[in-house]
Amino acid sequence: MKKIYFASMILAAGMAACSQNDSPIVGVGLDDVYYVARMEKLRLDPAITGTAYRWTVDGKDVADTRDYIFVAKDEGTYRLQFEIIDSANPYTWDITVVVRHEDVEYTPYISKVYEYCPAPGQFVNTMPEFESGDTYADMLRKVENCISGTNDELITLGAYGGYVTFGFDHTVVNVEGEKDFRLWGNAFYDATVEGELSGSSEAGIVMVSIDSNGNGRPDDPWYELAGSAYADPATIHGYTITYLAPDPDREIIADKSLGIIDLNYIGWKDSEGAEAYIPKTTFHNQDYYPGWVDASALTFTGTRLPDNKIDVTGRGTYYTLETFAWGYADNHPNSEADLNSFDISWAVDSEGRRVSLPGIDFVRVYTGLNQYCGNIGETSTEISRAQDLHLPL
Ligand SMILES: [Ca+2]
Ligand SMILES: [Ca+2]
Numbered sequence: 125m126k127k128i129y130f131a132s133m134i135l136a137a138g139m140a141a142c143s144q145n146d147s148p149i150v151g152v153g154l155d156d157v158y159y160v161a162r163m164e165k166l167r168l169d170p171a172i173t174g175t176a177y178r179w180t181v182d183g184k185d186v187a188d189t190r191d192y193i194f195v196a197k198d199e200g201t202y203r204l205q206f207e208i209i210d211s212a213n214p215y216t217w218d219i220t221v222v223v224r225h226e227d228v229e230y231t232p233y234i235s236k237v238y239e240y241c242p243a244p245g246q247f248v249n250t251m252p253e254f255e256s257g258d259t260y261a262d263m264l265r266k267v268e269n270c271i272s273g274t275n276d277e278l279i280t281l282g283a284y285g286g287y288v289t290f291g292f293d294h295t296v297v298n299v300e301g302e303k304d305f306r307l308w309g310n311a312f313y314d315a316t317v318e319g320e321l322s323g324s325s326e327a328g329i330v331m332v333s334i335d336s337n338g339n340g341r342p343d344d345p346w347y348e349l350a351g352s353a354y355a356d357p358a359t360i361h362g363y364t365i366t367y368l369a370p371d372p373d374r375e376i377i378a379d380k381s382l383g384i385i386d387l388n389y390i391g392w393k394d395s396e397g398a399e400a401y402i403p404k405t406t407f408h409n410q411d412y413y414p415g416w417v418d419a420s421a422l423t424f425t426g427t428r429l430p431d432n433k434i435d436v437t438g439r440g441t442y443y444t445l446e447t448f449a450w451g452y453a454d455n456h457p458n459s460e461a462d463l464n465s466f467d468i469s470w471a472v473d474s475e476g477r478r479v480s481l482p483g484i485d486f487v488r489v490y491t492g493l494n495q496y497c498g499n500i501g502e503t504s505t506e507i508s509r510a511q512d513l514h515l516p517l
């Protein structure tokens with residue numbers, strides 16, 4: 125067999141590993157045996173390269189990349205194999221991973237809020253409450269108090285694009301063929317509307333991310349969970365909107381018929397060439413622009429769902445919002461467990477290609493609709509809880 129120097133070095137290292145203890149082998153970057161907790165990531169970064177790769181777990185193909193993140197829902201012993209597919213210099217490395225129970229019992233609910241960036245809206249500064257002098261850190265803490273555990277206090281994300289980013293005290297495993305986590309909001313069905321399900325569906329788009337660089341922060345690639353409207357021709361991908369802080373010199377114009385006290389309150393422009401205002405209503409007369417934000421403009425980019433509002437009376441006095449079939453937050457009532465549950469395997473990249481994630485550490489939800497509905501105002505996603513479905517209660 126023809127060998128090049130590099131390959132023979134690796135083979136020698138591989139053989140040496142069999143007769144030695146579990147110390148890492150210089151040049152390969154992999155151990156023989158690893159010990160991790162369940163739902164804890166094991167990052168495997170081989171230091172060797174080839175033309176193609178294959179990772180298997182208990183004989184099943186799991187990845188074709190050089191690096192691989194292993195994470196298991198269940199305790200036990202797993203047999204992994206890393207293979208370089210190369211006709212001239214094939215190479216395999218066997219790994220045993222022993223998955224044990226965690227030292228401190230996990231909670232299935234949110235344990236950390238990383239970001240809270242609502243767009244302006246009628247519940248902003250009240251859900252949660254902004255008190256004079258509150259900093260961004262104060263607001264993050266308030267949001268964390270609202271949606272952690274089973275505290276079940278609704279937070280608003282404001283108009284289109286506003287978002288929250290949260291995580292758990294462990295990695296949520298992507299179990300094949302199963303939904304992996306559930307979200308709670310304040311959607312409801314309207315029994316007076318016939319035909320399609322409708323009511324208050326203020327659908328939020330859900331994104332997921334795995335802490336692939338291992339620094340504990342949500343600074344890794346994000347993937348949208350492609351819900352039922354992802355491929356709808358009326359859905360706009362790569363949509364951008366910019367909101368302006370209220371102009372102190374604006375002329376205050378009211379429209380009492382719709383309970384509006386300030387028609388030209390918060391101006392916005394979007395990437396479709398549209399511009400308009402979020403009016404202030406008499407029902408919610410606090411500031412709508414986040415009180416802790418110094419910037420005079422807020423820009424958000426994402427996927428915009430098709431408008432789902434129906435003007436029942438035709439006069440803007442009674443709107444109902446049609447539900448999307450599946451795959452969105454705050455879209456069906458909380459009693460609909462399955463319709464509020466999400467499969468990490470729905471993840472797609474920015475080009476719409478399916479992405480295979482072993483699990484996720486971060487969830488981001490943002491308001492997916494940009495529409496104004498008369499007396500009920502702009503559409504905003506609300507969230508009150510999240511749960512990993514793979515931890516028995
Ligand atoms: Ca899954
Ligand atoms: Ca990270």
Ligand SMILES: [Ca+2]
Pocket residue numbers: 309310311324326454504505506
């Ligand atoms: Ca809502």
